[in-house]
Amino acid sequence: MSTNPNSSSFAVVTGGSNGIGLELARTVLENGFDVLIAAEDEGHLAQAKADLARGGGWVETFASDLSTEQGVDALCEAIGPGGVHAVRRGSMPGLEAIRPASTRETRWAGHSISR
Secondary structure, three states: OOOOOOOOOEEEEEOOOOHHHHHHHHHHHHOOOEEEEEEOOHHHHHHHHHHHHOOOOOEEEEEOOOOOHHHHHHHHHHHOOOOOOEEEEOOOOOOOOOOOOOHHHHHHHHHHHHO
């Protein structure tokens, strides 16, 4: 996955396919960010992307079960290093995927924040 090369601000919203997460994504877009919405249901993601795109801005989706370590890792791998300026949680389905950060993840986060 690549972020919009013309963007100076890129945000990730988890749980961004409906409810509070969708409204967070809308607010992020209204404030000039390009946004990646991540959630498990591909159908809801497609609907949310169409809804958000009507308001303008760059919107991308990523389907993954973020309640699992594999799902979180897949999202991080898809985004790649650097380039994320904000992360907003629209949902927190479970804490199973929360674990101590690895050295690689700490560097990734530090690089992202320093940009």
